[in-house]
Amino acid sequence: MNSENSFSQLLKSGGHIQSNASDCALCATPGGELVYQHTKFRVVWADEPLYPGFLRLIWQSHVPEFSQLSHEDRSLCMDAVVVLEQFALTHLKADKVNLATLGNVVPHLHWHVIPRFKGDAHFPAPVWAALPVQSATALTHQQQVIVQENNRLWACW
Numbered sequence: 001m002n003s004e005n006s007f008s009q010l011l012k013s014g015g016h017i018q019s020n021a022s023d024c025a026l027c028a029t030p031g032g033e034l035v036y037q038h039t040k041f042r043v044v045w046a047d048e049p050l051y052p053g054f055l056r057l058i059w060q061s062h063v064p065e066f067s068q069l070s071h072e073d074r075s076l077c078m079d080a081v082v083v084l085e086q087f088a089l090t091h092l093k094a095d096k097v098n099l100a101t102l103g104n105v106v107p108h109l110h111w112h113v114i115p116r117f118k119g120d121a122h123f124p125a126p127v128w129a130a131l132p133v134q135s136a137t138a139l140t141h142q143q144q145v146i147v148q149e150n151n152r153l154w155a156c157w
Ligand SMILES: [Zn+2]
Pocket: 020, 021, 024, 025, 026, 027, 028, 061, 062, 063, 107, 108
């Protein structure tokens, strides 16, 4: 797995907001390790060290909002998200799956499919929440650095 995918690099850069396809990281790069390619979307491993199995479904064309898809494409997209959720539950044995689409920094339609486990760093809080102090003390130094960077970036939003 690529340890520095373009999505992570973008977040670490401070979140330069992209306004169109010409400067869009998800138009220019796969956005992670490609695991499935459809003509209208792709699925990539998000490479989030604290969250194994974190997937992103990225729409192929530069569309900022889910509502901008046709009815048919919205159905296709949601059916694919459901398949990924079921994969996380069945094969990864996730305790819960979190689904999210934000696009505040990268306004190119993508869905986060996040397998959650009762022992993960943030459970039951969202993965983007500040890390609880008691969880932070149980992490390795490298994980603590990642968490601190994650908390710093999300605090800026
Ligand atoms: Zn784009």
